Amino acid sequence: MRAKWLLVLTCLPATALASEVETSAGPMQISQVVSGLNEPWAIAFLPDGGFLVTERDGRLLLIQGEDSRPVSGVPDVATDQQGGLLDVMVPQDFAQTREVWLSFSARVDGGAGTAAGKGRLSDDGTQLEGFETLFVTEGVGGGRHFGSRLVEMPDGTIALTTGDRGTGPGGMEAQDPGLAIGKVILLNRDGSPAVSRDGWRPGVFSIGHRNIQGATLDLEGRLLVHEHGAQGGDELNAPEQGRNFGWPVISYGENYGGGKIGEGTARDGMEQPVHYWDPSIAPSGLMVYSGTLVPEWKGDIFFGSLNSDFLGRLDPDTPAETGYAEERFSASETGRVRDVIEAPDGSIWFLSVYDGAIYRLAPAE
Template sequence: MRGSVWVLTGTLVLASSGAVAASVVETSAGPMRIELVATGLEEPWGLGFLPDGMFLITEREGALKLFAAPGAEPVQVSGLPEVYAEGQGGLLDILVPRDFAQSREIWLSYSLPQGRGAGTALGRAVLSGDGTRLEGFEPVFISPEGGRGGRHFGSRVVEAVDGTIFLAVGDRGTGPDGLEAQDPMRAEGKIIHLNRDGSPATVLPGTLPGVHSLGHRNPQGMALDVQGGLWVVEHGAQGGDELNRVEAGRNYGWPVIAYGEDYGGGQIGEGQAKPGMEQPVFYWDPSIAPSGLAFYSGALVSAWAGDVFTGSLKFDYVSRLNPDNGYAEERISSPETGRVRDVVEAPDGSIWFLSVYDGAAYRMAPVK
């Protein structure tokens, strides 16, 4: 379970220049070409693909940009909600539902100003035919109570196999002494499950309607595996970042149990285990600050089929975990992998990631 089984770090072996900036990195599956597909971004956060080859990228300060193709000049999309762009808050994740060709719906998670604080929110709108604006944006879910400060909003959005929507909500940074993540009637530190009309898709006795699981700290990656199961990666405190398989009604422990320690030292809660609380499938110690999550289909790299990809905000690499080998970790590192915020498999089977340091999006695929 622990993240120290073995580590293979990718090595940059070639850089090239030309119409498309690119480099080549060695990996366990052979050389991969990493090429620039979008640049000039201000703290990119979420990435979504449209069925016609276009793609959308959110910027935390509150902008949404549409790219017609890799390397194209972006279109600034209007019609966005007001966001609380402080600390870790702002315009966050984006979801393009599978029925976009018919519905043209776009879903966005964001931090919403609430009095003297802010809370995690989720909303949807229709993308105009020319791609320049969101029409009829409406909030679908708003955390009932906003916390103060700019930490731990979450907040990834995933469409389930049945078309319902999952939203990851952070604990708002209240620390080991705050038990909001354990309070079933609060939204903080929860995975929220909604129908497309915003009604709760999970209803558990004695819980806020929509709460699917509890005891999460700061989930900044969420994805379905190849069988449709839901997973998250979440930040620990000082050590103890976790990969969790999420199931309805389960309690994932924060801040009662944790594999990290409190900032400045000291045990968090009651230790590392407690009856009735789930253990992570895998954890990192020291923390890597994981963000973004993808389960790879194997479309272009069959050796990686079913493997788990996430970005490291702290150590500047793309992490690949191999479930068939005890979740052994390969660290794919190159000059482009600076503070990786999101990792997504593209429709063609390539792996795309967002670099906060570069303000850029990159595409990784086998060298041909």
């Protein structure tokens, strides 16, 4: 029944479910693309114009035009609290390999860990063939802070983000380079570690992250991530190999209920964010825009908010006290935005957890 419901809503005219928002680049139309999803987490486009969507309870959907279908062969996932089937990433060479990467929470010794793996999408799109889990973090009890975004780097390696698993300001796991939690991990396409450093777990690229729920490349190929702070102090960072991004030693936020975290906002040897939010917006999803449909926004950074119901834009060319100048778009459709991505035609698509829907933002006609 769910696939039929998706089919019906996918073929509705855009104007049947649309609203307008005023923006710095003029009026934009928000139109519904798909509805009836169950807590969607991520979206990835295929070269033929179809797209894949993950639902946190463990379902992967393939949507092509007016047809949608579940894809079998997805790994078992641990769905406790914030865990489940999380990101989906389609590599640049998909047309040749039909490879699809997934990140998810997996049951392992000690509790659950953030995992990543890949399989081959069958020619008819019904199955993820030969899926293999290639990397998994240490197991931790509880179901918080899995991070879990995937990015293909310019050299073809795969970046996986992880969270600190909610160990709190007193837990120093994100600072321990021998552990994979609270890190950016870099993998080769076969799952082997792409970087190594004495005393660090193989594959660990950067340390000191809290809960990275957005990751992308900018137009120059630089990796960008954003991560949740505690009570305030969400950060946009530009990870580099061997760098320490501070959590929980430094932060622009404070403990829940008040009180300083660690040593304050700065320490020698620890990186500063390129932008931060205080109070917290709980950012999720991250995209740098190409400028295809809206040239004024070329190179700008788009993200969603999970607690303040907006789609946001940062302008790296305009400095502000917290880093970059910011614009926020709010409408009935922007409730709890989990992911944001640029479509092949240059429109901006985003996932709303509240509506279980996918929306398209583009210049108003």
